[in-house]
Amino acid sequence: MTSSLRILLKKIVRKGRLQVTGADGRIETFGDGGGEMISLRFTDAEAERQLHDDPQLKLAELYMDGRMVVEAGDIYQLLALIKSNTLSEDLTFGMMWRGIARYIASELRSLLPVNHNQRNVSHHYDLSAKLFDLFLDADWQYSCAYFHPEGISLDEAQVAKKRHIAAKLLLEEGQRVLEIGSGWGGMAMYLAESSQVEVEGITLSTEQLRVSRGRVDKRGLSSRVRFDLQDYRTMKAAPFDRIVSVGMFEHVGRNNFSTFFRKVAELLKDDGVMLLHSIGQPYPSRFTNPFIERYIFPGGYIPSLAEVLPAVEKAGLLVRDIEILPHHYARTLRHWRERFLARREEATALYDERFVRMWEFYLAGSEMAFTHENFFIFQMQLSKSNGAVPDNRDYIAERESALAAFDATRPALETVAF
Template sequence: MVSSLRGMLRKIIRKGSLTITGADGQSETFGDGSGLPLSMRFLDAEAEIEIYRDAQLKLGEVYMQGRLVFDAGNIYDLLALIRSNTLVADLTLPMLWRGLLRIAEAKLKGFLPVNHNKRNVAHHYDLSAKLFDLFLDEDWQYSCAYFNPPGISLDEAQLAKKRHIAAKLMPEPGQKVLEIGSGWGGMAMYLAETCDVDVSGITLSEEQLKVSRARAQKRGLADKVRFELQDYRTMKAKPFDRIVSVGMFEHVGPNNYRRFFKKAANLLHDDGVMLLHSIGQPYPPLYNNPFFEKYIFPGGYIPSLAEVLPAIEKSGLLVADCEILPMHYGHTLRHWRERFMARKEEAAALYDEDFVRMWEFYLAGSEMAFTHEDFFIFQLQITKKRMSVPNNRDYIAPREEALKLREAERPPLEKVIF
């Protein structure tokens, strides 16, 4: 069976240079020798068998368990090499039947939806706050940054992201803003301090709720920014002037898209503006990545625009603007991965070595999706009335410049103390 994995790699790896050494010490090199050499070792023969039988799940598991190590290159390099070489014709029989089983399982789950939203959120976002402090920016933005202009730092890019979103929201002083999926509070506090608005943030993460409330209290914003443990589906409130949601929509799921936008329509003032920021992919997925589903984001789902836009239309809302950001998340994830790996010993002290490798695989696989699989970020500006926003984009840049002046008046962000 080990030879079956090697045979699969001989078929797949046409370009590049990949050397594999088995547990028996036998080495073989694949590819045409181009590019940077990549070299890895299996520490037990069973690892090769497992990967051949179910590569989508077992490659990540074997790496996480420390049974696959690299002598040259890293796990991102391997994933990128495989993806840049693989064609549909390269799929093996085990890959095909595993894929068919997963498609069937995904269809069954669609017919039998179970609400595990809070549990799924807790699986990822209720991890130790100290973990996220290892690799996020100073404001704990756990979503795609905006690298405009190119080459700016992660902290600058995350600030540019908040500024870009605020410019599209066009909030006026004194208006009421709802943030669906408020994270650690950075976006809500930014809007309150730069736009002089009243913000209500809702989350399903108890850990994020605790941190965001403490941050708002420390900055003296408790009277302008409130955070609640609240599911958007059961929220009851008067309509808001603005609604913003950044990096939360990936947890809604296609069966709930119409419900999400219907609720947004109910919560949005007739002259209101909504800004939705989400990961997208170029086509509707047949099923979720099995490693990510099992270990990272259970219940997560990356939509295509073809799935999202009909739900918006059927809710009575209008898409006023759509902006595609194709590579910004790839850059963001590269920063996160490099920062995380630079402090991997601290992460291991929080959890263990298996967790560190699991998290590295997650960050590397996510980055590869943007660099090699055409994933992207979309920002949808949504309204109820066509003329609630200008009929061109000329207003965005001036508003961003005005926000920069307000940013200079903000007190500096303080380090979160655990």
């Protein structure tokens, strides 16, 4: 093993047990020996040097390329071990200057006059629909599930999430609802069927648009649910009674928060209600993780509430409720990763082994953000009027109870057509 990597690992891994086989065949162990052993093997010395110089990016890339092999434990356990040990003083000079360079690059990208929203969305969401079918629930909910009560299945938890959101929207029959970021159509169909409302969903993914339109036609909901390929910023329509956005705000970008909420205010009736469901982090970040930025969600940014609330206030919107869900996404991601790996051969046939390792790293790293970095889900309820929402929260449970009765009789969802 290269001396530089040995020094770095000895400095970082103080707790736990990490066994590393270098490209030279030598085996070394780091940590205090506690817990389950995690074992790595490097295939070449250059991989060791690259990991030392830029661990934020190269840990993922070397795993993807098969140059760093996890032989005992799994990639989530490795990431959790590193994160539970790492302190700010463990950063090397190389890590610090790369961090500064990424911060500068992030700031420069934010100043560019050309926005690449559709290209960025396409990078992830226009992947084969068959890929997402490998690990999502029956309704293809690609956002945090709501495991209430404890112990329910992923499919049940995704229904509970839709029920929870619908209750907070205070829907009434005949209302017009806008969904910003409509995914594969599941939320829009649920709202239309459960509450007898009309829903217009917008997306920037052509693949999601194709699938969602097909699902609506097959479900017989075309008269009440419509999907369009539309950027929210250029949308022009009569104000809506309700607006919902689930798992889309992470793609807005921190320099576009004010634009987003001004458009919400423009598109929402004076007595309307909006529900925003998003990932949050406990403090503003200087830049997005370089692996996520390059391979998974280019242009994405996880906001902190400190960054979001000023933009809400400047848009003239009132915060009526904020709920923090700190652990539900970790469970959701664990389900997704286990389901994905259980069908690894099918995923490899769709793409290749490198892609599968990349996707595994993404799911494991995302789970680790919630278990070790204090990421959370926030559901923010907004309105323009104090009278749009009741003064107490009893209505949420009451409406969820009524929706649960609907869920018990709702016809099963059809298989998605590819």
